[in-house]
Structures are given as C-alpha cells and as structure tokens.
Amino acid sequence: MSRILISNGRLIDPASGLDEIGDVAIADGRIVRLGGQIEDFTPDRRIDASGQWVIPGLIDLSARLREPGATRKADITSESRAAAAAGITSLVMPPDTTPVMDTPSVVELVSHRADITGAARVVPLGALTRELAGGQLSGMAGLAAAGCPALSDGGRPITDSLVLRRALEYASTFSLPCLLTPVDPCLAQGCLNEGPTATRLGLPGIPAAAETAGLGRQLAVAGASRARVHFGRLSSADGARLLTTALGENRRLTADVAIHQLFLTDQDAMEYDTRFHLDPPLRDIIDREALRQAVADRVIRIICSDHQPHDQDAKDGPFASTAPGASGLDTLLALVLRLVEEEVLPLHRALATVTLEPARLLGLEGGRIDEGAAADLVVVDPVAPWFCTEESLRSRGRNSPFLGWEFSARATHTLVAGRLVHQPDPP
Structure with a gap:
C-alpha cells in the first residue's frame, strides 16, 4: 500500500475541532502523522493541498445503488465511483434490494462487488424482517457476522407493533441500531405534500400526519425496548x-434528514417536473425552515443524500405515475457546504x-482526522x-x-483506507 503525503492543506476535523494548515502523512491505510510541516516522512506520492481543505470522507447514511435487482438504473460500480468523485467514502445501503438483504449470502455478494470496484466502500444494512415483509424476524446474528453494522426496515415500515417490538428487542441483544422509516403507509397514498400546491396541480396529497402517525407509534414501541432507534428522512x-x-x-x-428537504419545497414541483416527485414528499416552506432549525438544534444530527437513481423511463410520464426519488450523490457535499454559506450551520457542525455523526451511529471507523485513524479523507x-x-x-x-444550480466547491482527491480512489482528470 502506497505512502501518501498531503501537504499544506487546511485540516478540518469535526471530531476534535481541529482547524489549521498542515500536512497529513498516510501509510498502511492509516494516518500516521498529522499537523505542521512533516519532513521526516518519505512518501510514494505527494498531494499539494495548498488553498484547499482536507476533511474526513463523507458517510452517506442512505444510498440505494440498485444492485442487485435493478441494474438498468445503476449498479454498485457506477455509484461507488460517483460517490468517490463526490467526496463520499462510505455508502450505507438499505436492504430493499432484490433479493432483499436478509441473509448473509446477499450481504456478502454486495460486499464482494464493492471490494472489486475499489472505489467508495459500501456498508450494507441487514433487513429487520425476512423479505422486509414485516412478519418473521431476520437472522440478525448472521447478518451482523456478515458485516451489517445495523438493521433497517428498508423503507417498508413494520405495521405490526408486536413484531416491531420483538425486532427491536432482538436487535438490542446484538447491540445493533435499528433504522426505521417514520410513516403510516395507509395515510401516505399520494405523490406530493397535502396542501395548496397539490390542490392547484390536481395531485393526490400526502399529509404530514402520515409521518407523525408512523413516528408516534414507533416512538411508543421504541420506548418499550432497549434498542437504539434511528428515524430516517424526516420531512415535516x-x-x-x-x-x-x-x-x-x-x-x-x-434521526436524519435528506439534504433536498433543506433546500426545496413542494412549490418546486409547480411545473409537474417529475424530478421533484420524492418519497417522503417535499413539503412547504414552514416545514423546510423547521427542519433546518432541527438540524441547527441537533434534534436531527445526520444529513443524507437519500440517493435513488432512476432511468429516464421511470421519470417520464404523468407526475403521479412516475417513480419517486432523486439522485443525490453528486451534490451532497456542495449542498452541505451551502448550509454553511447560508449560516444555517457552522462549518465543523x-x-x-x-461524517462524525453517521460514523458514531453505525460504529464505523471513519468520520475523523486523527493519528491512527483510517485514512478516509x-x-x-x-x-x-x-x-x-x-x-x-x-x-x-x-x-x-x-440540475441548473451552480455550486462553489467540489472534491479533488478522495482516499479510502489510504487508497486514492478519485483524483482530477488529466489535462
């Protein structure tokens, strides 16, 4: 494994509060020296980071890669390479693949495909129930042994509260966090936020009550268990x-929020543009500002891309008949930094x-810059x-x-465990 020296960069570490100009020496996949000018280190490669920032690699808590099962839309190779180019070093993959990630064999298939690609690492989440059907519990011990750091309902809430409680309690015996989707499927029968915009467009609306009804039930069940519970992609x-x-x-x-919920509202869909058909739906400006405040107050501690790539056919047609979801890997870093520009959050936060918060949730090594830490940078x-x-x-x-937005920052180099997986294209 090559020895790399990143020199003269602004080192920014949200874990320690580090913010200084200095060097980073990397060997055997780890940071071995940090700060100041490092002169007694012989690298195989130097990266001059003058005028640039050196930050921990991003960890995207929700990214669907469409493999196995829907490779016409995307696959592990294409999306892990896209992630690396966007400064994302770890992609957390929900279990709603085909077949579902409810057995070690499927988890191992995904991990193998990611390893041979050699780009961003893929972190698979195991299914809470078999086939995500909400009936029988999955083999959680086997999923943990196969490399799943947490379990998830994969966007398909467990509607039987007794099954949910048993799943949470069983997961807690293995110290596995459980990622739940806060929604009542019976109320979520629409394609846009229930309100004036949906009425004007003649589209069926999804009320905020769909989220709060699901969330309230899950909170009650979580309170009766010892499990660590995480709620994914709040919208209201x-x-x-x-x-x-x-x-x-x-x-x-x-809890987490998808980055697009912090910038967009249902009014962006006024022209029936299906790129704004999302699940959960974009809501109104009051919701958007409340979500921003919740992030600022650390009620919501994690931001994700909620990456859901689609082929063109899935987004062509009448708004309500198209597939919900947005492609989010490429813009995650730029949008997070725009939150800083708009003074929603300070830079380290x-x-x-x-970085730090998703790493803490899942018990991952990354998310920080420190001597001895994995060189995900x-x-x-x-x-x-x-x-x-x-x-x-x-x-x-x-x-x-x-599409059409202008951004002011992007990744130039990305390292995963000390391997350079993205660098500028040659002139």
Whole structure:
C-alpha cells in the first residue's frame, strides 16, 4: 500500500475541532502523522493541498445503488465511483434490494462487488424482517457476522407493533441500531405534500400526519425496548417537534434528514417536473425552515443524500405515475457546504452531520482526522465553481432536482483506507 503525503492543506476535523494548515502523512491505510510541516516522512506520492481543505470522507447514511435487482438504473460500480468523485467514502445501503438483504449470502455478494470496484466502500444494512415483509424476524446474528453494522426496515415500515417490538428487542441483544422509516403507509397514498400546491396541480396529497402517525407509534414501541432507534428522512415540522419531545425521555433516539428537504419545497414541483416527485414528499416552506432549525438544534444530527437513481423511463410520464426519488450523490457535499454559506450551520457542525455523526451511529471507523485513524479523507477545493448538469453528474441517475444550480466547491482527491480512489482528470 502506497505512502501518501498531503501537504499544506487546511485540516478540518469535526471530531476534535481541529482547524489549521498542515500536512497529513498516510501509510498502511492509516494516518500516521498529522499537523505542521512533516519532513521526516518519505512518501510514494505527494498531494499539494495548498488553498484547499482536507476533511474526513463523507458517510452517506442512505444510498440505494440498485444492485442487485435493478441494474438498468445503476449498479454498485457506477455509484461507488460517483460517490468517490463526490467526496463520499462510505455508502450505507438499505436492504430493499432484490433479493432483499436478509441473509448473509446477499450481504456478502454486495460486499464482494464493492471490494472489486475499489472505489467508495459500501456498508450494507441487514433487513429487520425476512423479505422486509414485516412478519418473521431476520437472522440478525448472521447478518451482523456478515458485516451489517445495523438493521433497517428498508423503507417498508413494520405495521405490526408486536413484531416491531420483538425486532427491536432482538436487535438490542446484538447491540445493533435499528433504522426505521417514520410513516403510516395507509395515510401516505399520494405523490406530493397535502396542501395548496397539490390542490392547484390536481395531485393526490400526502399529509404530514402520515409521518407523525408512523413516528408516534414507533416512538411508543421504541420506548418499550432497549434498542437504539434511528428515524430516517424526516420531512415535516410536526415530525421534528414530535422527535424533540421524545428526545427528552429517550436519548438513544437519533434521526436524519435528506439534504433536498433543506433546500426545496413542494412549490418546486409547480411545473409537474417529475424530478421533484420524492418519497417522503417535499413539503412547504414552514416545514423546510423547521427542519433546518432541527438540524441547527441537533434534534436531527445526520444529513443524507437519500440517493435513488432512476432511468429516464421511470421519470417520464404523468407526475403521479412516475417513480419517486432523486439522485443525490453528486451534490451532497456542495449542498452541505451551502448550509454553511447560508449560516444555517457552522462549518465543523455541518461536516459532522455527514461524517462524525453517521460514523458514531453505525460504529464505523471513519468520520475523523486523527493519528491512527483510517485514512478516509477528501481534499476539497472550496472555490471551484461548477454547474449541476446531466453531463456533470457521475451517477448513472440523471434525476437530480438540482440540475441548473451552480455550486462553489467540489472534491479533488478522495482516499479510502489510504487508497486514492478519485483524483482530477488529466489535462
């Protein structure tokens, strides 16, 4: 494994608060020296990071890679390479693949495919129940042994509360966090937020009550268990308020929000643009501002891309008949840094939401810059303007709701366990 010296970069570590100009020496996949000018280290390769930032590699808590089962949309190779180019070193993959990741053999298949690609690492989540059907519990011990650091309902909530409680209690015996989707499927029969925009467009709406009804039930069950429970992709002000109250009684709870919910609203779909058909749906500006405040207050501690790449056919057609979801890998880092520009979050806190906090939730090594830590690092040019276009996206999914936006930062080099997996294209 090569020895690498990153020199003269602004080292920013959300774990320790480090913020200084210095060098990083990497050997055997780990950071061996840090800070100042490192002169007694002989590298095989030097990366001059003058005028650039060196930050921990991003950990995306929700990224669907479409393999196995839907490789016409994307696959592990295409999306892990796109992630590396976007400064993401770990992709956390929900278990709703085909077949479902409810057995060690499927988990091992995914891990093997990611290993041979040699780009961003893939972290598979095991299914809480067999085939995500919400009936029988999965073989959690086997999934943990196969490399799953947590279990998930894969976006398909367990509607039987007794099964949910048993799943949470069983998972807690293996110290596995459980990632749940806060929604009542019976109320979520629509394609846009229930409100004036949906009414004006003549589209069936999804009320915020769909989220709070599901979240309230799951909070009650979580309170009766010893499990660490994480709620994925909150979308409403009511949901954020409900979680705030629950945190006062149960500190084992955590939550995340998809980055697009912090910038977009249902009004962006006014032209029936299917790129804004998302699940959970975009809500109104009051919800967006409440979610931003919840992130600022650390009620919501993690931001994810909720990456869901689609082929063109899935997004062509009447709004309600198209597939929900957005492609989010390429824009995650730039949007997190825009939250800093808009003074929603300070820099270290913003970076923590996509590095330190997801690493803590899943017990992963990454998320920090420290001597002895795994060398999952990104060199970022903070003043490298670029436009989000279909041509600039590395993901095979072109269904980004941010097409046409201009951003002011991007990754130049990405290292995973000391391996350089992304660097600038040769001139």
